[in-house]
Amino acid sequence: xxxxxxxxxxxxxxxxxxxKLMKEAFDLSKINRSESDSKYAEADDIQxxxxxxxxx
Numbered sequence: 001x002x003x004x005x006x007x008x009x010x011x012x013x014x015x016x017x018x019x020k021l022m023k024e025a026f027d028l029s030k031i032n033r034s035e036s037d038s039k040y041a042e043a044d045d046i047q048x049x050x051x052x053x054x055x056x
């Protein structure tokens with residue numbers, strides 16, 4: 001109940017975005033490989049941002 005109004009941290013937001021991009025990249029890998037590669041690249045950039053926030 002107390003977690004109901006808890007705001008997400010920047011890292012949590014980035015992790016959700018990373019998971020979404022990885023799923024999209026996986027789905028696209030079956031259809032369009034070049035778009036899938038670009039999604040993986042975006043996800044990699046987000047992962048680098050997460051690492052930078054966690055390890056200052």
